[in-house]
Amino acid sequence: MTEIFVRQLLKRFDNGKIGVNEVSFEVNDGEFVALVGPSGCGKTTTLRLIAGLEPATSGEIRFGDRRVNDIRPRDRNVAMVFQDYAVFPHLTVSENIAYGLRARGGYTREDINGRVLKAAKMFRIDSLLKRKPRQLSGGERQRVALARAVARDADVYLFDEPLSNLDAQLRHQAREDIMMLHEQKRKPTVYVTHDQSEAMALGNRIAVMRAGKLEQIGTGQDLYSRPANLFVAFFIGAPSINLFDGMLIADGTSIYADCGVFKVLLPGSFTQKIGAHVGKPIKVGIRPEDMHVPKQAPFDVTEDNTIKGILNEIEPSATGSIAYLSTVEGDRDYVATFRIRLPASYIGKEIPLGINMEKIHLFDVESERSLLYG
Amino acid sequence: MSSNHAGMSRRDFLKTLGISGAGAAMFAAGLPAFASKESAASFTPRAQNANVTLQLANYPYTVPPAQAPEGGYTAQQQAFLAWMEQNPNVRIEAVEAPIWGTGELRTLITGGTAPSFFHPGVLALWTIEGKHVVFNQGLLADLSAQFEEFGLEAQFSDAVRAAAVEWEVGGARFGLPEGVTPGNGIFFRRDIFEEAGIEPLTVDSTWDEIAEKALALTNEGRLGMGTQWWGVEWMLASEGFGKAGLFNYLPTPENGWNWRFDYTSNPEMIAATERYRRMIHQDRSLGSNYGDWDLLGQFFNGTMAIVTVPLQYFTQTDDIGPGALAAQLGRPLDEVVGAIPHPRGSNGHFSPEGRPGVSVFSVNPDYDEATKSAAVSLYQYMALGEGFVTQRQIAYEQTGNLQRVFSPYPFVGTAQSIEGVDGTPVDAWGQQYIDLVNYATTTAEGYPMRGLFFPPELDLGPTESAWGDATSLFRDESGDLDVLATYQTAQDIRNTQAEAFSSVIPDDQFIAAAQAYYQANAEYWQANFPDFYENTYRPWFEQVITPRLGM
Amino acid sequence: MSLFPKVGRNQPGLRVTWTLVVAVLCFGIFLHLIPFYFMIVTSLKSAPEIMRIPPTLIPENPTFAAWQLVFQVSVGSTILRQPLSQYFLNSCLMAFGTLALSLPITSFAAYANSKLQRGRGARWTFLFFIGTLMVPAAVTLIPTFLLTRNFPFPVPTVPNIPGTEIEFPVIRTWNTAWAVIIPGVFSAFNFLLFKGFFDTIPNSIIQAARVDGGSEFNIFRRIVLPMSIPVFAVAAYLQFSGVWDSFMWPLLVIQDSARSPMSVAIYNLINVFMSSGTMRPQASLATNEQIRQLQEAGLSWNGLVVLGILQTIPIFIMFIVSRNYLLKGVKIRGLK
């Protein structure tokens, strides 16, 4: 039973820059946490702090009961897959896989051979055992790195953007390999990626980081539907959330979000959370999938929840279509996704879209915090 | 070295002598008359040749710099300048040439870029035979015509003339005598001997006695004796041994190369070597890894009581030589420094190293006759003619020190005193040294040198490396060492090497020469050291040499 | 920064090992600096103190006498016939002359071998260039010396053109700085260094430039050269110290003292001093005059050490100047 606890983790580099700023989260036993964020956000640094490759400036890292801050990487018993795989070019595949077993010692020759073979079979590289990395493709090398990680029983598994050097086709397969590894080991796992869809696909929970700070951690659904701030809302989901500048205005007991080009009535259930903000500028976030063609909408489309715009372009997608629109006045672009295919004849026409007000997001302009979920 | 005052007065002196400017010729004509008592020496021809160039590599004379150095020109440089004025057609270049390394000098000669003068010994591994081989290979200029032209022969002192065979091959001359050495020998500190109550050394001292005294003189701050890194050679030579000593070099006409080496059949050789090793490693009374200069320095400091040095250092070294030592101690030279030639061996053999020698230099073999003449003219002027005299006069005028005038002594030329100098060599160096010179010239003079009897080879023969290895082991190896086995190794190596050579001398010629050589030995030993002849030489000759020569 | 993890350094095992490593490195530096320290200290000792047993580790009466002496001896004496500055300038001329010719020529060849040649031709050219590394320099000493006299004839005298009285035209470099510079123009080791570096420049960069239509020379000058400053610095440093420190060869080929380099002047001085003990008896008679001059000037080990320091300083400066490039410039990956 191991969990990873990260408390108030701070990393200040030698040049004074802060790489990780007071980050706290935990990874439960058997849980797969994906760490996402734009490049330079500190996610890889966080991972390296957990691995022990970088010393923490302050804060605490615990594996279960064990405080590991001052424990060197090899004694933390973690396994890690590197972005460049770090497969040793002068060793054969089997030597690479066996490296950790040999380094740690305590395994018999048969044991090592068995584990190597098992790991190699798992990742379908058992026919390549005698080869050198030079003779392997990128995907095969990546699987060698995975096999090396799986050959040994680590307490914690760490992945540092392991798919970023693969082309799109291989990535899907590689994701499954990683999932397979996780299923088998069932250990707390931290997976760093800059690709939110990868995070969504793999992680039990996702931690979003920006500029060294942990913005939000939660399940993919949580982050998507209840983003704590503007950044998370914007970062999670593709296409990204549509944002409009507006004001909260009150009309009796009703509160409206007035964005100029459209004005929507906010549900009464929000009142408690947003009442204090009336009269202040806000940002209104609407996910593309929460805008519906009036006829298809699962709710009543009225003046109070409609946005009108001219359809500029339709792009078919796997699940339906993506519409690129812009408002009639002000020429503000926004995107909507539909589960249906829109006929091309709509292009250039003005169409109204109904907004699912239950799923609308409101953010404070100053703090960028979500007024509803922050 | 000199003060401003000396610089000024030297200039004045030169003026009075008329060497600078128009008076030079006048003076030159008059000088030889008092420079030498013999009329032959007055013959001082010029290098009349048009436009030749000499390149001097700081040897044998230092080229005067264009601008007078601080402290003025040395006496030698002033004489040189005078010669240059007399011979305006000869251009003098001061060059940098590595003439003291065998390999470097050889490369220069091969490339045709040797300087005017160099020492043939550098090429010839310092043996007479070697010099002959080197001349035979064309590395030394043939100066016969110049000897004739300048009448050099007649200007040499008797001692030098007697040694003429050393710089000629079959009548051709290749060397210009630059200095006479009374031979190699030993300096000892009379004052230290006296203090320790030890009898001083004499020409009759043996190596065993010296070893004993050296041990007695050794104390905390002083080594009884010091010798060069090749010091064992001195002790071996005294017994007739050495890398090619009388008893070690056996004629073998039936082989390709006419000589074989024998280092093992003489117990005296082993005994002498073991004494040498005992002194170094057991008694610790002998230091044997020094150069001449280190020895003189230690001798001067009193940290060595006996040193083996070339005897000409007695008169040749100013600042730490015997003269300076006596001056520092404020005692007469004869009471401070003693000098003897190398002792005789236990078998009565006289060391050939104690034989007086003449150091010669040679001339670039690429020179044409005109250039050679210019070179010899310079030599004649500096070593025998007016330059020789003025140098000494200037030195006398500068310092008033007779030792500077008679340095080095003996002179190469006939002149044995200098006009204008109030004093004699005895005044300068003491009677003891003059006696030593006389002893050397009378007794040691006739030692038959092998190189003088045999026609020159074309090759030098086996390298000396194997012999050097053996002697360096004797010197350096402080642990147990089987001396006989070491000699055996050297002998085997050298004989194996000799197998690979062939001689250019026809066998009959060789045998004739060998007979003459051993005959000369017999006569010399019989006349001078009859005991040695009877007890050692004759039996050896009859047992070893006669059968080899088929006599 | 790779063997020791950054985390866990205060674990006793790591801490002990780390301390040990630092100690070993410091001790090595200490050992390495001993000769330097010794030289400096010796140069500041007086002559009697030098022969003292036990040797003094700090000079008792530090004196610059030896330094003064060396500079006095070096002006207008017959031992060093030129002022030290003249020798210094000559050394600079030779060293920088060699660099000026050698670096372009060697780097051009390495570049062509690395980027323009392919296959078997490249391999043979490569072997042709580095094969002479296996030849002991002593073998070619005499032929090379003869070639400085009458290139291309390895004989002292030039033959006549058959049927005429006219000598073949020859190139004579002997007794000029060229005799030192020319044989060193192509440096096989620098060739390896350059080639190793050029091999790491991606071909795509060269290809892109070629597509843009640059001439090969322009590609070299505008693209390769700016990238290769470090390797040029390293090659320059190596060659500079080689030429600066060589004395055997200039000793043979430079006869005019006004053209001699510093190493030869120093070597001569040392040799005269030391050979007083290493010559045969007759030789000491002959060299006596020179030794006498030196001894009168009071030259001893302290003076020699001063000369050694003077000889080291330029190499030292080059090392300091190029130190930042040394690690970047060497990209050699074996004898490929």
Place this chain on the structure above:
Amino acid sequence: MAEQTLAPGASVEESQPAAVVEVKLTRRSRIEKWAFLIPALLFQLSWGWYPLIVAFLLSMTDARPRGPISWTGFQSYTRVWADPLVGSAFRVTLIYAALSIVLTFLIPIIVAILLMEMKPRVMRWMMVLWFLPLSGVASTIMWRYVYNTDFGFFQWIAMDVLGLPRQGFLTSADQVLFWLIFPGILMFGPGLIYMAGLQSIPQSYYEAAEIEGAGLWRKIWTISLPRLRPIIVMMLTFAIIGSLQVFDWPKLMTEGGPGGASRTVVMYMFDLLNSLRYSDATALAIFLFILIMAITITYRILFKEDPDA
């Protein structure tokens, strides 16, 4: 995708020339290729190979410094072959080479590996201090002074500090080779080249090894040394060639003594030259050349080029 080329491991692995599409050289480029090559080819031919060929020809004659030359075929070779000192010179040379490689080859590698552990600033300083160059002339003076058996520094250490009996240093046949090589140990040789080589090893290899549980020694043994292998192989080649040709240093320090214990082949070659035996000396040099070739080729076969480097 920008990150792909930045990933250190990947870029090293994937920059194999074979992967690059070749743009064919134009005619002008071909001319330029030769323009690049020709100066060096000419210099290497005329001052590199030509003297060697002349030397080789000389070895087949009875060449002396002057005078006529006639062909003698392999006479010089047989004479040199029969010379007992040639055998011992080869023995000394081989021992010297082996000893100097054992004593001086490994240390710079270890030093380089350890130096890379220091913080960059510290490392730069230590690097300068470790590899501070000393001129050859200067070190000759220095070491002859230090080794002097009477007033030398080492004699003092041996006798007064360590209480040993009087040492011979360069005058002891058993020790002379060691003391000749000793200064080389302190100069640390080509450490910089190894440091440069170490620099190009991707950091992630070490990190992966650490995470996999490797300690200090295992990282050196399984990462640093294998990654340095091509450089080590090359430097070892040069070290072997160089130490087999050693001449200046023992010549200046010991003149080959005592008892020939430090007389190397090239020194004996100079002994032969000094006896005015040109062709013999050259023949000996050719023997040495053959030996060097043989050792180098054997060694290259044993340590094949590593395509994984």
